[in-house]
Amino acid sequence: MKRHCNKPFPPSKFPFFYCWVILAAGTIGILMSIPGQTMGVSVFIESLLSDLQINRNNLSLAYLVGTLGSGLIITRAGKLYDQYGARVMAFIAGVMLGVMLVYLTRVDRLVSVLAEHGWLSPAMLTFVLLAVGFWGIRFFGQGLLTMVSRNMVMKWFNRRRGLANAVLGIFSALGFSIAPKILDQVIMRLEWRGAWIFLAILVGIGFALFVIFFYRDNPEACGCVADGKLGAGKKGRRPPSLPDHDFTLPEARKTIAFWAFTLGLSLSALYISGLTFHVVFVFEASGLTREQGLGIFIPTSLIAVGIQFIGGYASDYIRLKFLLLLFALGMIFSAVGLIMLGEQSWAYWMIISGNGVVWGLYTVLIGVTWPRFFGLKHLGAISGFSLSWTVIGSALGPYMFSLSVDLTSSYDLVAWICLAIAVILVVLAFKADNPGLPANLHL
Secondary structure, X not given: OHHHHOOOOOHHHOXXXXXXXXXHHHHHHHHHOHHHOHHHXXXXXXXXXXXXXXXXXXXXXXXXXXXXXXXXXXXXXXXHHHHHOHHHHHHHHHHHHHHHHHHHHOHHHHHHHHHHOXXXXXXXXXXXXXXXXXXXXXXXXXXXXXXXXXXXXXXXXXXXXXXXXXXXXXXXXXXXXHHHHHXXXXXXXXXXXXXXXXXXXXXXXXXXXXXXXXXXXXXXXXXXXXXXXXXXXXXXXXXXXXXXXXXXXXXXXXXXXXHHHHHHHHHHHHHHHHHHHOHHHHHHHOOXXXXXXXXXXXXXXXXXXXXXXXXXXXXXXXXXXXXXXXXXXXXXXXXXHHHHOXXXXXXXXXXXXXXXXXXXXHHHHHHHHXXXXXXXXXXXXXXXXXXXXXXXXXXXXXXXXXHHXXXXXXXXXXXXXHHHHHHHHHHHHOOOOOOOOOHHHOO
């Protein structure tokens, strides 16, 4: 393992501690997952509806099916990550994400060929082929690439894991916030097929080469130590950064904390993905404009950046269940804003501020919780299993939003459901103590 870690260059000989390179590389990896994230897909939705033989409801359903399929196998991918490491899995994720993006640009051509041979109707073929494409970009982008990149960074930091996660989150949030605007401009210049081809080259070739050079799985294999000199100073009163023993996945699943944090992350994925996927239609249905809908991302990200930095730094010192409680309150705030959108002017800013809290703390909780509570040995399996539920939540979101409109002619129904679950999460947050510590040391 060490021999491979030192190719094409040994990180231990780097002029400064390699954890900072890992932090930058992991951040770039998460940004490269944007084509498979909901905010990266949402910009293409109106173009797909215009050029392909599919309606909004069936497009949402295809996204649901593809994302569900992704969620069902991400746990297995986490186990493969534990076995083969970050560099191998990130390289595969980058190449395959590029391949699936190219495939999506050929869906209409494939429909024409298959329809001539009597393979289902064009509408059904479009649905099936899009579902396969969505599965690919969701699994290799949102699922595998983000999990591998984040876990790699968490392994290279120990006592300052929260701070590293805050930096990771800040730059990721900034990138995610401006991505819809940038992608919208790229689509206008290259059309949607050209835009996906451009992203395929960027991720499938450029980023895959970047992974080979700079990704490394863990510091020990490279002759380094976690934190380097960063963890040698005065530590003060801080919660343990790792448990006394490494939990297995079955052991982690028996704890209240695992399910409380997983519920929170999954709920936010459901709500945020649904709102983002239909953001233009949501705001236009409430009497607002397309520009106002797309305009929520930048102010939301500014709030998220502040929350990520403060929450990430604080996570090194406080109980994570308090951050989960604040996370649930952010969900409640945003859901109330969605219910009142179009009726009250302040509802627009409730959505922005609530989403800012949720976005900010999501990155903190998904990065810091699993290493601190359950250890590093089975980190891929545990984080992968939790991520599978998060991916499933993100799959259900767009379809639930679409279904809410079909049943009630508004998004109030799905907003009320999310609000009710968020209230339950508030109760669970008080019981979400660190399972790896005695009762009097739940930090």
